[in-house]
Structure formats: structure tokens, C-alpha cells
Amino acid sequence: MKSKFIPEDLKTRCSWCLGFAEYVTYHDTEWGVPVYDDRIHFEFLVLESAQAGLSWSTILKKREGYRNAFADFDYEIVAGFPESYVQELLQDKNIIRNVLKIRGAINNAKRFMEVQLEFGSFSNYIWGFVGGKPIQNSLKSMENAPATTPESDRLAKDMKKRGFKFLGSTTLYAHMQATGLVNDHLVDCFRYKDLRS
Template sequence: MDKIRCGWCEKDDLYRAYHDHEWGKPVYDDETIFEFLVLESFQAGLSWYTILKKRENFKEAFDDFDYNKIAAYSDEKAEELMQDAGIIRNRLKILATVSNAKRFMDVQEEFGTFSKYIWSFVGGKPINNQFTELKQVPATTEISDALAKDLKKRGFKFLGSTVVYAHMQATGMVNDHLANCWVRNQ
């Protein structure tokens, strides 16, 4: 018998695997949180599927998402990334990633970990929504609005409320698996 999944992930095996094993699972380690911040910021204006297909290329191009290395990228490195057909070649997003790595470390210094900071917006534990249809799932919430506003105040770029809410879903800050999805109660 086939498993019932959230309808958005039925495009192919890559999407199903991401849905089944990653999406909505709580992430508390700074390295993975930063990886998703980078990927989500590149998604702005594009589909998540486009980013997911290029995820391994991003990982290679951005030094395994090592924010310490990324924060030290030179203009030459940014130019090199602009020539990499395996990623999204958007100069503003590349430069934002470098800047965001620096801001990420600023937040770590202030809060001890970025995880403590970001999870504080949901009281340290996932919000379990009980949606039964995809059309009920919001693109933004008051929490994603507040988090995006605070990130912007701290100097982060390409992390507006819609992107932030997608990040919250991806890293399990909110559980938006539909009520009948097999992953929901795992």
C-alpha cells in the first residue's frame, strides 16, 4: 500500500525522500540551520524543487555550508561562484550569503548558538499545526513576520517572511505535515 504524503512532494523520488526524511523534522544544530538558511535564501523567487536538485552543487560550491569559511569569502570567490553553473548564479544572493554568514556568527556570539536564538521565536519547541488540506497552509505567519523583521534588523538579507516561514517548515519549527500524512506522527 502506498504511503499517504503531503501532496506537494509527489513530483518524484527526490522530493518524496526530502519530504519523508527531512522536511518538518526539528533541527537544532547550527550547521544544518545555516545550510537551510542559505538554500532558502537562494529559493527566493524560485521553486524549492529547483534548489533541491542543485543542493549537492551548493554544498560543494559553498564549502559544505561552513559559515566560518563563507564569512571570509573574498570578492574573487564571489566572482568564481558567479561562474558556477551548478548553483543559482545571482550576485546579490551570493553576496548576501557571505554577509549572512557574518551575521549568523554575530547571533551565535550573542546567544551562544544560532539555534537558541531562532527557536526562541517558537518557545523552543515545534508548533504542531493540524491542517487537512494544502490550501490551509499559510505562506507567512505572525511569527515568521517577527522573525524576518528581527533578522533584517540584524542585517540578514533575502530572508523575508515567506522565506523564513519555509525555513521554519523545513527545520521543523512548525509541523505542517497534513493530518493524514504518514510522516506526521513519526
């Protein structure tokens, strides 16, 4: 069995991030930090929809590949990707080469901009599902973390109705955790208090 990566600073962290150095950096600097920038929301939606059936560590390792292949997550450019570029992406070993996920990301870019037109920004839209402020959980172990919540269920139902693909309730709860709509750091994790204040 592969040993866990233990950072030298010995801070208490959520156990899920102790796999490799980039995972720890992601946990310490990004995961759970409230996001209001639409481009970052779109980035996470692309990455999380690509994750379906895979580990998040697999996707994180391909993040730079996605950044290059998906125009630095510029949803306006992604929405206009032609079929010829879809065929190019299917040859790109730096991303997940699944035609349905690739086409789903292009579709989602179009739906994303429709939401922006209606709500002023995607951020306004998604934060509305949590009343505009992060939900503060008090998890003592990751076993207590839910896979879905009533909020993620409502969000998934609404996004499906709007035509988004590959974004069910479990995936969208992961999005809520990643982008700080919910604070699911363990209570003994050093980031928990940082993000609670």
C-alpha cells in the same frame, strides 16, 4: 502535463512532494524534523535565500552544487569568501548564479556568527521565536498552510534589523517548516504523527 512520481510504498504523503524521487526522500526524512544543529540551519538559510522567485525542487536539485561551492555550509569559511571567489561562483552552473544572492549568503554567514555570539547558538536564537518547541498545526490540505505567521513576521523583522538579506517572512516560514519549528505535514500524511510525538 508531467505525471507525478508515486512511491511504491503507497504511504499517504503531503501532495507537494510527489514530483520526483529526491523530493519524496526529502519529505520523508528531513522536512519538518526539528533541527538544533547550527550548520544545518545555515544550510537551509543559504538554500532558502537562493530560492527566492524559484521552486524548491530547483534548489534541491542544486543542493549538492551548493554543498561544494559553499564549503559544505561551513559559515565561518563562507563569511570569509573573497570577491575573487564571488566571481568564480558566478560561473558555477551548479548553483543559482545571482550575484546579490551570493553576496547575501556571505553577508548572512557573518550575521549568523554574530547571533551565535549573542545567544550561544543560532539554534537557541531561532527556537526562541516558537517558545522552544515545535508549533503543531493540523492542516487538512496545503491550501490551508499559511505563507507567513506572526512568528515568522517577528523573526523576519528581527533578522532584518540584524542585517540578514533575502530572508523575509515567507522565506523564513518555509525555513520554520523545513527545520521543524512548525509541523505542517498534513494530518493524513504518515509523517504528521511521527513528528507530533
